[in-house]
Amino acid sequence: MTQVIVLNGGSSSGKSGIVRCLQAVLPDPWLALGTDTLVEAMPASMQVSDGGIEFAPDGSVLVGPAFRAVEGAWIEGVAAMARAGARVIVDEVFLGGTDSQRRWRNALGGLGVLWVGVRCDAAVAAGREVARGDRTVGMAASQADVVHRGVTYDLEVDTTRTEAMECARTIAARVE
Numbered sequence: 001m002t003q004v005i006v007l008n009g010g011s012s013s014g015k016s017g018i019v020r021c022l023q024a025v026l027p028d029p030w031l032a033l034g035t036d037t038l039v040e041a042m043p044a045s046m047q048v049s050d051g052g053i054e055f056a057p058d059g060s061v062l063v064g065p066a067f068r069a070v071e072g073a074w075i076e077g078v079a080a081m082a083r084a085g086a087r088v089i090v091d092e093v094f095l096g097g098t099d100s101q102r103r104w105r106n107a108l109g110g111l112g113v114l115w116v117g118v119r120c121d122a123a124v125a126a127g128r129e130v131a132r133g134d135r136t137v138g139m140a141a142s143q144a145d146v147v148h149r150g151v152t153y154d155l156e157v158d159t160t161r162t163e164a165m166e167c168a169r170t171i172a173a174r175v176e
Helices: 014-027 035-041 065-084 099-108 121-132 139-143 164-172
Strands: 003-008 029-035 053-055 061-063 088-092 112-117 157-160
Touching: 003 014, 003 065, 003 099, 014 029, 014 088, 014 164, 029 035, 035 065, 035 088, 061 065, 065 088, 065 099, 088 099, 112 164, 121 139, 157 164
Parallel strands: 003 088, 003 112, 029 088, 112 157
Antiparallel strands: 053 061
């Protein structure tokens, strides 16, 4: 039985839209948690310290040891919720590629997980990023490919020309 769906993709690739559509089409209630949730929950000081998380003007994202420690606790917390019976959709950006997925795999061990890669052409994601207005310009292009390096998936969807609802239905069909 699928207890956790992990969506990994770069900024503005369409993950959040897919999550909302999944919540609408899946028969059971699913909690939506993502890296944005984690960052928003952090104190502002974590975004100005060398050990926290920094969103550089060129769109790159730098993370330090204090961020990794909080992130590790958060990942374990998400896993604990799934073990307690909550069904969870994780909206993630694997900046560390294989290492990022390994951290999640370790925490989610023994749970039914559906690993989904969300791809989008870098230029299309960059256009969405500008239209959103809430992201550092350059994040989408810099993350479009790097987040998928070395990551293995059960399923991949591409939002370049496919709407979020169609992607969600494709993913939902794989949920057990």
